[in-house]
Amino acid sequence: xxxxxxxxxFPLIETDGPNLLREIFPYTRPPLVNFDEISxxxxxxxxxxxxxxxxxxxxxxxxxxxxxxxxQLFKFLHRMSGPNGVIRKTEFFVFNNQDREKFEACLELxxxxxxxxxxxxxxxxxxxxxxxxxxxxxxxxxxxxDYHIFLKLQSNRKKILDKYLGIVKEVLSLGLIPRCHFEDxxxxxxxxxxxxxxxxxxxxxxxxxxxxxxxxxDTMGYGLPFPxxxxxxxVPKLFFxxxxxxxxxxxxxxxxxxxxxxxVMANSMACxxxxxxxxxxxxxxxxxxxxxxxxxxxxxxxxxxxxHDNGADTQAITEMAEYxxxxxxxxxxxxxxxxxxxNVTRAGIHADGVIKNEEIYNIFxxxxxxxxxxxxxxxxxxxxxxxxxxxxxxxxxxxxNQIDKRHPGVAKINEHVTKDYExxxxxxxxxxxxxxxxxxxxxxxxxxxxxxxIKENVKKYVTDIIENAAQLPxxxxxxxxxxxxxxxxxxxxNTFIQLAMLTDKxxxxxxxxxAIHEKPKYQNFTKTDFSDTEWFSEPxxxxxxxxxxxxxxxxxxxxxxxxxxxxxxxxxxxxxxxAFDIQFEEAAKLE
Numbered sequence: 146x147x148x149x150x151x152x153x154x155f156p157l158i159e160t161d162g163p164n165l166l167r168e169i170f171p172y173t174r175p176p177l178v179n180f181d182e183i184s185x186x187x188x189x190x191x192x193x194x195x196x197x198x199x200x201x202x203x204x205x206x207x208x209x210x211x212x213x214x215x216x217q218l219f220k221f222l223h224r225m226s227g228p229n230g231v232i233r234k235t236e237f238f239v240f241n242n243q244d245r246e247k248f249e250a251c252l253e254l255x256x257x258x259x260x261x262x263x264x265x266x267x268x269x270x271x272x273x274x275x276x277x278x279x280x281x282x283x284x285x286x287x288x289x290x291d292y293h294i295f296l297k298l299q300s301n302r303k304k305i306l307d308k309y310l311g312i313v314k315e316v317l318s319l320g321l322i323p324r325c326h327f328e329d330x331x332x333x334x335x336x337x338x339x340x341x342x343x344x345x346x347x348x349x350x351x352x353x354x355x356x357x358x359x360x361x362x363d364t365m366g367y368g369l370p371f372p373x374x375x376x377x378x379x380v381p382k383l384f385f386x387x388x389x390x391x392x393x394x395x396x397x398x399x400x401x402x403x404x405x406x407x408x409v410m411a412n413s414m415a416c417x418x419x420x421x422x423x424x425x426x427x428x429x430x431x432x433x434x435x436x437x438x439x440x441x442x443x444x445x446x447x448x449x450x451x452x453h454d455n456g457a458d459t460q461a462i463t464e465m466a467e468y469x470x471x472x473x474x475x476x477x478x479x480x481x482x483x484x485x486x487x488n489v490t491r492a493g494i495h496a497d498g499v500i501k502n503e504e505i506y507n508i509f510x511x512x513x514x515x516x517x518x519x520x521x522x523x524x525x526x527x528x529x530x531x532x533x534x535x536x537x538x539x540x541x542x543x544x545x546n547q548i549d550k551r552h553p554g555v556a557k558i559n560e561h562v563t564k565d566y567e568x569x570x571x572x573x574x575x576x577x578x579x580x581x582x583x584x585x586x587x588x589x590x591x592x593x594x595x596x597x598x599i600k601e602n603v604k605k606y607v608t609d610i611i612e613n614a615a616q617l618p619x620x621x622x623x624x625x626x627x628x629x630x631x632x633x634x635x636x637x638x639n640t641f642i643q644l645a646m647l648t649d650k651x652x653x654x655x656x657x658x659x660a661i662h663e664k665p666k667y668q669n670f671t672k673t674d675f676s677d678t679e680w681f682s683e684p685x686x687x688x689x690x691x692x693x694x695x696x697x698x699x700x701x702x703x704x705x706x707x708x709x710x711x712x713x714x715x716x717x718x719x720x721x722x723x724a725f726d727i728q729f730e731e732a733a734k735l736e
Contacts, residue, residue, distance in 0.1 A: 155344050158337035159302055163291035169378070170332060176367055179375040185385040188420040189450070190395035195443050196425045197222055197235035198401065200247070201264050201284075202437055203427035204238065207474075214472055215247040216254070218428060221465040223256045225444060227456030230258040232440070233423065236284055239263050239274050252279055262324070267312045275319055282322040284360065285312060289339050290329035302338050310345055317353050324358040326401070330383065331367040335376045343391055358397040359387060360425065363412060366405025366435065370415035380412050381419035388420035399423035404435040413438045414446060428465060429476065429483070441465070441482050460516040482515060489520035490531070523575040525566040529559045536584060539577065540591055554588035603732045604692050607708050607725065610639060612690060615712045615723050620647060623712075623721055625656040632658035641731035643701055644670075647712070648722045650685070652676030655721065666700045680709040681722050688719070695729065703728045 170176045199218060204210060210218065219235070226232035237251070238244040252261055264284040265271035275283055287309045288294065294305050309325070316323045325346060333339050343359060350357040361383055372381035380400070387393045400416030400423070402409040413424040424447075430439035441462045448454050466476055466483035478485040488511045503519050511517045521527070521535045533550040542548060548555060561583060565571045585592045614620060619631035632645040636658055644667065646657040654673045675681045683691035690710040698705045709724040 155336060155340035157302060157306060157341040158334070160291075160337070163295035164334050164337065165291060166332065166334070166377070169375075170367075176378070178369060178378070180371070180373045181375045182373060183382075184372045185381050185419060187418050188385070188388065188395075189418055190420065190422045192396065193417045193422045193424075193447070193450070194231055194233040195440060195447060196233055196399060196423045197259055197427065197440060198425050198432065198437060199235065199427045199440070201236045201238060202401075202432040206432050206434075206436065209243065210247070212243075212247050212250050216250050217468060218465070219251045219254065219256075219259075221428070221461050221468065222259055222440075223254070224458040224461035225440075225465070226258040227454070227458060228257075229456045230260075231444065231447060231455050231457045232259045234262050234282070235259040236262045236264045239265075239278065248278075264326075267309055269312070269315060272312060272315045272319070275316070275321060280321065282324055282358070283316060284324045284326050285309075285316065286328060287312075287325045287342070288328035289342060290333035291338075292332060293329055294338070306338070306342055306345065309342065310349065313346065313349060313357065317349070317355060322355055322358065324360055324399075326360045326362050328362045329364040330361045331363045331377050331380075332365060333377055335383075335386070339377075340386065340391065343387060343393070347391055347393065356394065356397050358399065359393060360399040360401050360423075361387070361416075361421070362401040363403055363409075366403040366408065368402060368408060368412040368415075370408060370411040372419065380415040384416060384420035395420050395422040397422075399425055401425040402438050403432065404430065404437070409436070409438045410442055410446065413443055414450075417447075417450060429469060429474070429480075431474075439481075445482060459514050463515050463517055486520065486522065488517060489522050490534075523562060523580060524573075525563075525571075527559075527562065529555050532558050532562070532580075535580060536588070536591070539580070540584075542591065546591075548588065548591065552588065554584075557587045558583045599733050600729075603727070603729065604706075604708070607642075607727055607732060608690050608692070608710075610635070611708050611710050611723060611725055615710050620712055620723060621714065621720070623647070623649065623655055628656045629658055632656070636660050641728050641734075642725045643698070643703070643705065643728050644724075644726035646675075646724050648675055648681060648724070650719045650721055652678075652681045652685070652722070663701055670700060675722075675724075680707045680724055684709050684711045684722055685719060698726065701728070703730070705729060 169179060199222070200210070200215060222232055222235060237248040239248055248261070261280060262282040262284060263275060263278065263280055265274065266286045288297070294300055294302055298305060313323045313325065327339065330339060346357050346359070367378050368380045369378045370380055372379065376382050384398060387398055388395055398421040400413060400421050402412045409430070413426070416424050424438060424443050426438040426440035426443040428440050430436040444457060444459065444462065448457070462482060470476060476484055479487055481487055488507055490506055507519045511519060518538065521531055521538060523531055523535055529550040533548050533552065533555050536542065536555070537547045562575065614635055617631055619627040622628065628647050632647070636642050636645055640660065643660050643663045644657060647655045649655055652675045654675065659667050680691060680693055688711055690708065693707045695704055695706055697703070706727050706729055707724055708727060709722050711719055712721040712723050714720050
């Protein structure tokens with residue numbers, strides 16, 4: 146167990162030059178992973194949460210978001226956060242007019258979560274930018290490694306320490322909470338500068354009676370999630386020192402990771418597990434170089450640690466990813482939780498398991514949690530099981546309606562697919578369109594054709610129109626002088642209606658109206674009694690809207706259907722039938 150809790154003071158250790166910790170960071174080789182056989186205990190805070198850097202670190206890694214994009218992404222963060230602040234804060238630049246427009250646009254939404262904060266450099270000119278802003282907290286860039294102090298800033302530890310403390314005091318004088326970003330902490334001299342600086346901040350915090358916050362920044366991704374690893378790389382040991390030795394509250398400690406060594410999520414989890422309340426993340430992990438902790442991944446892991454979602458809207462993760470795709474951000478198809486094929490199986494042996502129970506090869510109920518049903522890709526390894534699974538999922542077949550992998554049609558499709566890869570040397574997966582054609586050919590009984598779908602949609606569309614029309618006072622009046630103008634208006638608004646007609650309850654025509662462009666074709670339309678027609682007798686007998694089968698109009702020579710509906714009085718008694726002749730091709734275009 147790391148035991149330095151009795152140590153009361155960490156004086157600044159001044160050096161003539163930088164301590165680059167070459168025994169750990171040789172540069173000509175990857176950094177070394179050292180263990181000191183000293184561990185620290187797990188210390189998960191009761192209240193832990195996520196903070197966001199999409200509009201700061203995430204913004205540095207790509208072309209600037211537009212104001213509209215910023216607002217939309219901020220709305221997604223709000224939904225993902227939920228009412229309890231799972232995503233507690235976010236941060237914005239405020240350096241120029243464009244920055245401020247985005248900042249103000251999000252402030253105007255007046256969301257409780259995530260709370261909007263800012264980010265500045267350690268300079269008085271940057272502090273002046275904060276005056277008048279409606280914020281409570283700001284981040285301050287306070288680099289702590291000798292790589293930055295000596296090599297980048299061309300200074301020394303004492304001067305930089307004094308400069309940082311002066312800037313923190315300026316921020317405190319504005320009534321704001323400083324959040325010091327300990328840049329490059331995992332490559333810093335922990336006892337020579339990091340703890341002495343933190344100790345001075347603790348003193349300032351007590352004097353000002355303000356909880357100064359610390360963000361430990363793994364700028365180069367050097368952090369390690371192992372409690373037995375040596376400092377400065379051990380994330381657990383860093384949080385132990387700040388929380389248990391220096392006495393910073395967990396709620397004031399935050400981790401900001403980078404993914405240079407593929408450890409960003411593990412290190413973020415270590416923050417929570419060993420005493421830090423806040424994990425800083427960005428949407429899709431977009432950030433400098435290899436990126437930050439993916440916020441959507443942090444949210445899923447938060448739920449795993451918490452045991453419940455705490456009000457977070459996890460389905461917003463999927464909508465957020467779809468929005469990024471719409472603004473031309475390409476997400477790798479196998480990217481966890483959001484990639485197009487993250488929960489898609491290709492192997493036939495896996496598909497066989499999924500047919501029996503999808504839990505076998507699905508990480509959790511992705512349909513419920515992310516609104517992403519399990520998927521399957523048909524390629525050379527899919528086999529009959531994979532094809533059967535694709536059919537059942539694509540056509541939403543359940544229970545006794547499911548297609549078995551032993552179905553003769555599945556066997557024929559599998560034979561076709563196998564031959565395509567083995568003989569034709571195909572190298573790409575089958576598209577849904579290709580598979581639909583094969584299903585129509587070999588298992589036609591389960592397929593609803595595209596034409597059938599269009600036909601059904603047209604019926605629904607014109608049903609709404611005619612049922613609304615039947616409620617018009619002019620139609621219910623049965624007065625030809627009132628009915629005709631109403632029918633004419635309906636024809637003008639819906640050009641796919643060739644003929645509109647109202648009969649009385651016995652099928653006798655009251656009035657009819659024709660589409661202007663079709664009127665000459667109806668010169669021989671003289672019939673006045675329609676009691677013998679199906680379109681009259683069906684709604685008259687059953688009181689429901691009726692749609693005929695397709696027919697070719699003897700007047701216009703177009704493919705048509707007739708839709709008819711009852712017209713009733715205030716006591717719901719039948720007083721007439723309203724009918725429309727629909728030109729199907731035109732209606733299908735407008736649907």
